[in-house]
Amino acid sequence: MVNQTSGVLYGLGVGPGDPELLTLKAVRLLNECAVVAYPAPETGAGLAWEIAKPHLSASPEVLPLRLPISVDPFPAQQAYDDAAESLATRLTSGKSVAVLCEGDPLFYGSFMYLLERLSGKFRIEVVPGVSSPMACAAALGWPLVAHNELLTVLPGPLPEAELESRLQAPGVFVLMKVGRHFTKLRDLLNRCDLADDACYVEHATRPDQRVLPLDEVDPETVPYFSMILARRA
Ligand SMILES: C[S@@+](CC[C@H](N)C(=O)[O-])C[C@H]1O[C@@H](n2cnc3c(N)ncnc32)[C@H](O)[C@@H]1O
Numbered sequence: 350m351v352n353q354t355s356g357v358l359y360g361l362g363v364g365p366g367d368p369e370l371l372t373l374k375a376v377r378l379l380n381e382c383a384v385v386a387y388p389a390p391e392t393g394a395g396l397a398w399e400i401a402k403p404h405l406s407a408s409p410e411v412l413p414l415r416l417p418i419s420v421d422p423f424p425a426q427q428a429y430d431d432a433a434e435s436l437a438t439r440l441t442s443g444k445s446v447a448v449l450c451e452g453d454p455l456f457y458g459s460f461m462y463l464l465e466r467l468s469g470k471f472r473i474e475v476v477p478g479v480s481s482p483m484a485c486a487a488a489l490g491w492p493l494v495a496h497n498e499l500l501t502v503l504p505g506p507l508p509e510a511e512l513e514s515r516l517q518a519p520g521v522f523v524l525m526k527v528g529r530h531f532t533k534l535r536d537l538l539n540r541c542d543l544a545d546d547a548c549y550v551e552h553a554t555r556p557d558q559r560v561l562p563l564d565e566v567d568p569e570t571v572p573y574f575s576m577i578l579a580r581r582a
Pocket of ligand 1: 365366450451452453454455456457458459479480481482484485524525526550551552553554555573574575576
């Protein structure tokens, strides 16, 4: 049963990188919550925190949550259990907590693992954010999808055979979590006759954003925050 005297848990989408892409609502809640939490690597700050920090004018408790960035197919359960517990302690004491999420919280966002642990116990509100497919389409100046086109979103770590079968569909493909899967994805797009109409984007909306045709990408330098958009014309 939801505890009505507890604080509220907000999942705040902070967008793909440019701090100007936070919503007005995210900025307001960032400055109203007693606690601001964010997913962070083992050491150092997390990307969501770097994006939101310029907007912070209040002095909340700042709580890095040491969560694995991407452990496919399952997140490390213990780290999420521990993070949910430290949020629950603050919520129970009446403090509202903002959890910062890169892009949108519910589009491949780690916030969903906290949501599933805490929903039904606390009041929770999700504030959507600008998501990376929109940011990458904007960087390319492409319509993401038009008219009755279909959109297929494919995570790069999927097995090659499944990717190949799904790449036979018509429409537009968003290939996520490219990173170390770049060579596999480029070769698949070549085999599926999609490479000529595909484009690679890394760090969209950030100062170090790069947009390249696939054959100009050095696979050794592809970061986790990269995406390929392709269209079956
Ligand atoms: C765990 S998912 C998080 C997605 C995020 N919640 C969203 O709404 O965009 C991480 C993947 O999103 C994509 N991504 C996120 N931000 C990006 C950016 N600024 N530029 C390019 N790709 C990005 C990359 O494919 C990355 O591997």
